[in-house]
Amino acid sequence: MMGALLISIYVFVLATFLGFEVITKVPPTLHTPLMSGSNAISGITIVGSLYTAQTGDVTASNVLGAIAIALAMVNVAGGYLVTDRMLKMFGAKKKR
Amino acid sequence: MTGGFVQGTLVPVLYLGSAVLFVLGIKGLTRVRTARRGNRLSSLGMLLAIVATLVQLGKVDYRWIAAGVVVGGVIGAVAAVRVAMTSMPEMVALFNGAGGGASMLVGLSILWLEVIEPGTPRTAASVMNPDSALSTALSVLIGGITLSGSVVAFLKLQEKLLPGRPVLLPGRHVANAVLFLGALGLGMWAVFGTSDLGLMGAAAAGCAVASLLLGVGLVIPIGGADMPVVISLLNSYSGMAACATGFVLNNNLLIITGALVGASGIILTKIMCTAMNRTLVNVLFGGFGVAATTAAAGGGEYQNVRSYSAEDAALALEAAQSVAFVPGYGLAVAQAQHVVRELADLLAERGCKVSYGIHPVAGRMPGHMNVLLAEADVPYEQLLEMDKINPEFKQTDVVVVVGANDVVNPAAEKQPGSPIWGMPVLKVWEAGTVMVIKRSLAPGFAAIKNELFEYDNTMMLFGDAKKMLQDLVAELKQAAAA
Numbered sequence: 001m002m003g004a005l006l007i008s009i010y011v012f013v014l015a016t017f018l019g020f021e022v023i024t025k026v027p028p029t030l031h032t033p034l035m036s037g038s039n040a041i042s043g044i045t046i047v048g049s050l051y052t053a054q055t056g057d058v059t060a061s062n063v064l065g066a067i068a069i070a071l072a073m074v075n076v077a078g079g080y081l082v083t084d085r086m087l088k089m090f091g092a093k094k095k096r
Numbered sequence: 097m098t099g100g101f102v103q104g105t106l107v108p109v110l111y112l113g114s115a116v117l118f119v120l121g122i123k124g125l126t127r128v129r130t131a132r133r134g135n136r137l138s139s140l141g142m143l144l145a146i147v148a149t150l151v152q153l154g155k156v157d158y159r160w161i162a163a164g165v166v167v168g169g170v171i172g173a174v175a176a177v178r179v180a181m182t183s184m185p186e187m188v189a190l191f192n193g194a195g196g197g198a199s200m201l202v203g204l205s206i207l208w209l210e211v212i213e214p215g216t217p218r219t220a221a222s223v224m225n226p227d228s229a230l231s232t233a234l235s236v237l238i239g240g241i242t243l244s245g246s247v248v249a250f251l252k253l254q255e256k257l258l259p260g261r262p263v264l265l266p267g268r269h270v271a272n273a274v275l276f277l278g279a280l281g282l283g284m285w286a287v288f289g290t291s292d293l294g295l296m297g298a299a300a301a302g303c304a305v306a307s308l309l310l311g312v313g314l315v316i317p318i319g320g321a322d323m324p325v326v327i328s329l330l331n332s333y334s335g336m337a338a339c340a341t342g343f344v345l346n347n348n349l350l351i352i353t354g355a356l357v358g359a360s361g362i363i364l365t366k367i368m369c370t371a372m373n374r375t376l377v378n379v380l381f382g383g384f385g386v387a388a389t390t391a392a393a394g395g396g397e398y399q400n401v402r403s404y405s406a407e408d409a410a411l412a413l414e415a416a417q418s419v420a421f422v423p424g425y426g427l428a429v430a431q432a433q434h435v436v437r438e439l440a441d442l443l444a445e446r447g448c449k450v451s452y453g454i455h456p457v458a459g460r461m462p463g464h465m466n467v468l469l470a471e472a473d474v475p476y477e478q479l480l481e482m483d484k485i486n487p488e489f490k491q492t493d494v495v496v497v498v499g500a501n502d503v504v505n506p507a508a509e510k511q512p513g514s515p516i517w518g519m520p521v522l523k524v525w526e527a528g529t530v531m532v533i534k535r536s537l538a539p540g541f542a543a544i545k546n547e548l549f550e551y552d553n554t555m556m557l558f559g560d561a562k563k564m565l566q567d568l569v570a571e572l573k574q575a576a577a578a
Contacts, residue, residue, distance in 0.1 A: 004346050005227045012339060015352040019359025022119060025126040028456060029476055031364060031463030032184055034125055035331055037135055038360045039191035041118050042334045043142065044353040045198040047149045048341045052205035053164065056157035061209035066160040068201035071194040073168025074175070079191055080139040081176035086184075087132040089470040 033086050040079025046072035103152060110148035111349040117141030118353055122360070128476055145349060181471040182428045185327060185460040189250040192330040195357075196242025199337035200304060203235030206344055207286070207300055212293045220287040220296065224344075231343035233283030233303065239337040240279070240307025241314065246330050248315040253323060253460055260320030265313075269381065272313045279306035318379065321425070321502075321540075323460045324368045325379045332361025364462045371456035371482075373508075373519035398537050398545065404555045406564060409531055410571030412555065416493035416529075418449040420485065422522055423465050424458045426499015426534070430561035436498060437472040439565055442572045451478050453485040453495075453522050455503040482522055489526040497524060497532045499561050501540030504532075506548055515544055530554045533564045 026034050049072055052065030118141045124134015179187045211220045221229040251258040265271070286299035318326050335357025342350030369376050413419065421436055440450045452474065458465045466479055480488075489495065497504055500522075507514040508521040524530050525548055532554060539545065548554055557564050 005343075008343055008346060008348065008351055011348050012342075012351050012355050015355035016359050018119065019122075019356040020363065022122050022126070023356075023360045023363050026122070027126070027128075028367075028454070028463060028481055029128065029466045029479055030125050030131055031367075032188070032461060032467045033131060033135070033463070034122075034360060035188050035327070035364065035462060036184070036191065037121070037125060037138060038331060038335070038357045039188060039195065040135075041121070041138055041142065041353055042192075042195040042338050042357045043198070044145060044350055045195060045202060045338050045341055047145055047347065048202040048338075048345055048350060049164070049198060049205070050146070050149045050153060050161060051345065052202060052209050053160035054153060054156040056159045059208070059213055061205045061213055062160050064201045064205035064208065066164040068198045068205060069161060069164025070168035070171070071198040071201065073165050074172040074194045075191050075198070076142055076172065077169040078172030078176040078187075078194075080135060080142070081173055082179060082184075082187065083135045084132065085176065086181070086467055086470070087135055089181075089467075089473075090128050090131065090476055 029090070033083050033090075036079055036086065037083045039075055040083060043072045043075030043079060046076060107148050107152045108348075110144055110151070111347075114141040114145040114148065115349055115352045117144065118356060122356065181433075181467055182431055184467055185323060185464060186250050186253045188461060189246050189253060189327055189330070192327065192334045193243045193246030193250070195334035196239045196246060196330070196337050198239070199334070199341045200236050200239030200243060200307070202341050203232045203239060203344065204300060204304060207232055208297070212297050215293065217291045217293060219289070219291045222291075224287075226288075228344050228346070229287035230284075231340050233280075233287050233300075235337060235340035235344055236300065236304050237279050237283055237307045238333055238340055240304050241311040242330055242333040242337055244308040244311030245315040245326075245333070246311075248312050249323060249326050249330060252315070252318075252320060255320070258316070262319040263316045265317070268313060268317060272310060275306050275310040275313060279303050279310055282306060314380070317381075320460070321457075322372075322379050324457050324462055324464075325365055325372070325376070327461050328361050328364035328368055329376075329380075330361070332358050332365060335359075335361055368457055368462060371520060373516065398549060400550045401537065401556055402554070403558055404531075406557065406567035406571055409555060409557055410568055410575065412494060412529055412531070413443065413568065413572065414446070414575055416443070416448055418451075418492045419443050419494045419496065420451045420453050420480075420489070420492045420524075420527065422453045422455075422458075422495060422497045422500055422504060422524055423469070424455075424498065424500025424503060425460060425464075426561050428459055428464065428468055428499075430499060432498060432562040432565055433468040433472040433474075435562055435565040435569060437469070437474050439496075439569050439572070440474070440478075442569060442576070446576075451480050451485065451488070453482065453489075453524070454479055455482055455500070455522055458500060458503055482520060486523050489523050492527040494529045494531060495524040495527040497530065497534075498565070499533065501534070501546055502544075504548055505540070505544070505546045506551075507544065507546070510547075524548070525551055525553070528553065531557055533557045533559070533561050535560065 121138025339354030
């Protein structure tokens, strides 16, 4: 039986290799959208922060958690929207 | 449907779907044609992840959650819609910071929620289990460095409150080492060393503060032109911070996603370092911009510099069959991307072949020039990477250098001993004529002389990039009308 930690380490190592394989193929033209797009997906921390603001009480954990949710949402909303805005400009040429 | 099925099977399967969508989304970014769809797939993955998490939580009090989502969502959306394309480096820097900040706060929040607020005097390691406790401290440490480092990078890019040049404080390496060991020590002691909840909270807060100071100390000595490396590295850190949070929660989705972002940032960091012919260690600890006071290495004063007017330059452009533009950070500063396109269109109408040579570190972040030129509707097929355009300069009649300096310096190839010796550069001097649009002969970031300005085939066009390009456009229009 593998411990939970060991499984997590397996997942981490394999995901890192997958990331290297896929991202190496992104052309330099798209490096800025790649950065803003990965900003957006690093907003996944929102999943962690949702766990920490489950009650309506004013406690340290809830306040910290709510700020964490807000910061992660800045990444999610801002990252995806600005990436789309950029990619729309890259695509516009074919219509001309 | 039992709670066990939802928690144990349904939610993990939804998380897997979300991870797959993120990977497909990044895969879409490998081509311009599929990039936009990729971004949408990725955002669908995010929606799925959030929904799955809400399903897992079941019915809870949503007030704090809703407040955070609304406030953050509005700020992010407004920023994304309003930001100017020239300010993308600042925007990405702030987003990196937000990601790091979220991880830091989640780490602290979990420590309070699970250990301090229940009020039982036990160590965090015994309540949470040792590896979650360790990850909590790391999440605070990496997140804190990312948050404050990104804010400093943002301020340096803005060049309003902080100067873009390196700020070198005496004893900074020692101070940073002390801060690092202090942050690590406090973090470890908070989760392993004490069962006194008051001390635990104080130590965790101290770890956060030391990490924040460390982020400032690490980024403030780094100069403006090294920002492509710093932003890429902070991007990677924000992913690593998310990974650490994933280890705290035993959440594989966070670990996978954080690893993807971490890998992306590291790859970009490496590309940027290679393009500057420097090691990461040198960028982070070198203080390059100031240390390189060896202006003498370039040979001192300029001689044989010929300044031309827009009229002279327009004559040369009219006769050209092929023109290549080489943009640098000066293009972004002058907001000259639209007028470059206008000039290129005029040339193309005359049957001239137009291309753009993009150096990997031109600008302040990876791909900065590409985005600016895309905003000006330049077809991306005309944007050529360094390796593609370098062999073509020999057959190019005119190269127009707009606001670039070190990336076109022949010293990198011709002067062993130059601080930039060996750095890959755009060999613009091989073209028939090189026009350099520049405000003055002031050196670039590497603080060395650029002999290109003295070459016989170089025409110096002194002035503001936008103004000079507008003059060229006017001259060409006049010539066409005559």
